[in-house]
Amino acid sequence: MHDVIIVGAGAAGLVLAAELRLAGVRPLVLERQARRREVPRANGLGGQVVELLRYRGVLERLEAAASPVHAAPSLPFGGLQLDLSHLAEPAYHALAIPQPVLERTLAEYAAELGAEVREGHEVVGLREDAAVTVDVRGPDGPYQLTARYVVGCDGGRSRVREVLGLPFPGTTYPEVNRLVEATVPDSVKRLDNGDLDVPGLGLLRQGFTRTDGGVFAFGAIGAEMLLINTIEEEATEYDDLSPMSEAEFQASVRRVLGGSLTLGEVRRLSRYQWQGRQVPRYRLGRVFLAGDAAHLLASSGASLNLGMLDSVNLAWKLAAAVHGWAPPGLLDSYHAERHYAGSRALLQTSAQAALRRGHDLAADALRTLFQELLTDEQPLRRLAAAIGGTDLRYPMPGSDHPLAGTFAGDFPLATSDIPTSLASLLRPGRPVFVDLADRPELRSVAQAWAPRVEMHTAKTPLRPADALLIRPDAHVAWAAPLDSPADPAGLREALSTWFGTLEGV
Incomplete structure (x- = not known):
């Protein structure tokens, strides 16, 4: 019997496999495709997931395979551009990386940790009793597997969700996005500010251009390539996996702009439709959903970030159950926390859909x-945080500290006079208790959980609290206020809630 079977070897499934291996669980990943798609459906990551990947030491691999992380000068939002370039402190960090490169790099990382991935093995059914029996169709014919837990990371058309009989309420928007990555010939002049001067069309401004025919948008990818996008109202529902020709894209450009845009080298052609959907339950018994199997968002790129964070949240909780020490309610907290995160993402992406879809004078x-409001710093930062998922705060029993429930920001540390950082302590993916103010009365409480929680005493010039208890997903479970009386009972409650009880405690 397998401990955990993961259905789907996309980014969410691969991150889940890697996180489970860090937690000492050996998962099996089943992927129905015999070979990976080379056409990217997303071109980058941003926000909180970038920091999490840095904490795990994976970000440097991704940067080596693609490009360095950068502070995004602007972000698209509902057909508008959020100009972040004038902010003193960056509001959003991004990594430009095509999805196939991201998945190949994650697959290599997961394999190095010991995760097994079987490509060309399609899950066609499952049923639960004392365990979960999974029906698989492989290259050599059908077979069955059993597992203690199964996680569906198999995308918007999830077979796992379908077998569970879970609804997927929401909206498929009657608009079609056509996307191309291409260079432009010398006859199309690229201006210093990024705009294009196109023969027969005139000046096209970088960003979004709205016409009676739809929306035309473009932006630079590197020094030569452009990402060019058309959006048209269209009731036809397409299969996202069906190919799109250059002729179809050019026809869309003519309908939207009223003229032609000559392309040079074409690297990517794709078509997709936006949906805003969320499954009502992320857990049904021993079966869980993560990534696009649980939610689809009405803007590009957001689902990829959200799905990877689903996996990081779920992995350590599943590992605790496999190892036999998961406290009551721990597995259910996955649904509570990540359904809330998905609802927040659905809120902001649905707002984007409303902004971009209106075509009358009121819209x-x-x-x-809205664009005028975005000249102020506070709404800019708030929207950037919503897009990046950095505005989330989970309820944390035992602590009302402002940091409790938030993602732990990095800061420098000195442990035993050795310079380090909080991020380095979180790299192994284990729970961490760090005493920052020499509080022996707190250390004595946390010490009882030492088999499950790593203990550190450190100093920092940027002390955010006297002590921190941080979960493996880098969220603060408990914090001691600066220079205040100790709260051993609150710390004990937090340790018990997230890491179980131990004999004699």
């Missing part, structure tokens, strides 16, 4: 007013 007025 134009709304976009104009």
